[in-house]
Amino acid sequence: MGRKIILTEEQEKIVKDSYLSGMSCNQILKNTGFGRDAIKRCLVDAGIYNPDKTRYRKYSDEDIEYIKKYYQIGDWDSIFKKYPFMNKQNVYDMAKKRGFSADFYFWRKEDELIIKENMYSKTFEEISDLIDNRKSSSQVKQKAFKLGYRNDDSWTEEEINILKKNYSLIPMIEIMKLLPRHKTKDCIQMKASQLNLKSYYSLNCMWTDDEKDFIKNNWKFMSDIELADKLKRSQRNVKYQRERLGLFRSDPFGEINNRLNDYLRRRSYTWRKNSINACNNKCVLTGSEKFDVHHIYPVNQIISDILYELNLENKNLDEYTSKELEIIVTKFNEKQNKYLGVCVRQDIHNLFHSIYGDIATKDQWEQFVIDFKNDKFVDYIAA
Incomplete structure (x- = not known):
């Protein structure tokens, strides 16, 4: 048998003080x-511990009443400020043992009335403040929707007029400030669609038939810089629109057969899966779980490289032999998997290509990311 350890008075004081401060016996053992x-x-000798009974004998009646008071309204901060050694499980156990009621778990009638009266004039965060933050803003939102107080199912005549007057003139972020009752972009966009309104984004980024005709009639005689100057557009946007019209200059990748491109893209499952896994299944810029997978290394350039290496011509898909297609697919997968893609939300992906065109480089993507993080495109992606 082991030698019985006898504690000194000083050691006993350390043990008792540690226990009364909230430490468990195991923690005291580890520390001392x-x-x-x-x-x-x-x-046990000090009368403050009984291994067969609850530990809460160390709390005075005053302590228990204090914890009960603030537990009932869900004010954890007040509890932990006074009893920093406690955690929520300690409080739950005490409440269960002593029959505390947990009012903060339930919605009061007055809380529901506050939501009803303020749903269309205040934010969910402000409503949360009105009920003493016993419920988070997300909980307030869920409760409001369960009660049927949707912020997208009722539009006043004044709100509709505001939308009609401003939807095409200012960015979405400003529209949302004018319509605080309708708290989401989706809600506003849905109403605008019902009214056949065109957004600020679409009017500033889409091209008219006259502009397209101007490019078609002049691209052979004018540079993209000159076209941009005449059309009051950026050079990058002009280049993108010109290529969208099938008007390529000396672009070595512009003539790649689209059917071959599509044929190979449909066989990119492994590359797509690995790219998504590398991005943790979310947009790298916003965290959205709805995204496209963007090629950092352009597909057309990969195809062009392969055809050059295999000494094959760029021709119609049905002109390749089955053996040639088999080799092309194998080479394509090998080369593509060296350059994993990035997950990016669809509207942001479209914006990127509207700026840099379909055949964009890795450097251009990196510059876009920098510009995005500096809020350069905030007016465009808000719509």
């Missing part, structure tokens, strides 16, 4: 090394 039996014997 006094021995488990010696620690328990000290606490």
Whole structure:
């Protein structure tokens, strides 16, 4: 048998003070090394510990009333400020043992009335403040929707007029400030669609037939810089629109057969899966779980490289032999998997290509990311 450890008065004081401050016997053992039996014997002799009963004997009646008061309204901060050694499980156990009611779990009638009266004039965060933050803003939102107070199912005549007057003139972020009752972009966009309104984004980024005809009639005689100057557009946007019209200059990748491109893209499952896994299944810029997978290394360039390496011509898909297609697919997958893609939300992906065109480089993507993080495109992606 091991030697019985006898604690000094000073050591006993350390044990009792530690226990009363919220430490468990195991924590005291770890901190002091006094021995488990010696620690328990000290606490039992002091009358503040009984291994067969609840530990809450160490709390005075005043302590228990204080914890009960703030637990009932869900004010954890007040509890933990006074009893920093406690955690929520400690409080739950005490409440269960002593029959505390947990009012903060339930919605009061007055809370529901506050939501009803303020749903269309205040934010969910402000409503949460009105009920003493016993419910988070997300909980307030869920409760409001369950009660049928949707912020997208009722439009006043004044709100509709505001939308009609401004939807085409200012970015979505400003529209949302004018319509605080309708708290989401989706809600506003849905109403605008019903009214056949064109957004600020679409009017500033889409091209008219006259502009397209101007490019078609002049691209052979004018540079993209000159076209941009005449059309009051950026050079990048002009280049993108020109290529969208099938008007390529000396682009070595512009003539790649689209059917071959599509044929190979449909066989990119492994590359797509690995790219998504590398991005943790979310947009790298916004965290959205709805995204496209963007090629950092352009597909057309990969195809062009392969055809050059295999000494094959760029021709119609049905002109390749089955053996040639088999080799092309194998080479394509090998080369593509060296350059994993990035997950990016569809509207942002479209914006990127509207700026840099379909055949964009890795450097252009990196510059786009920098510009995005500096809020350069905030007016465009808000719509």
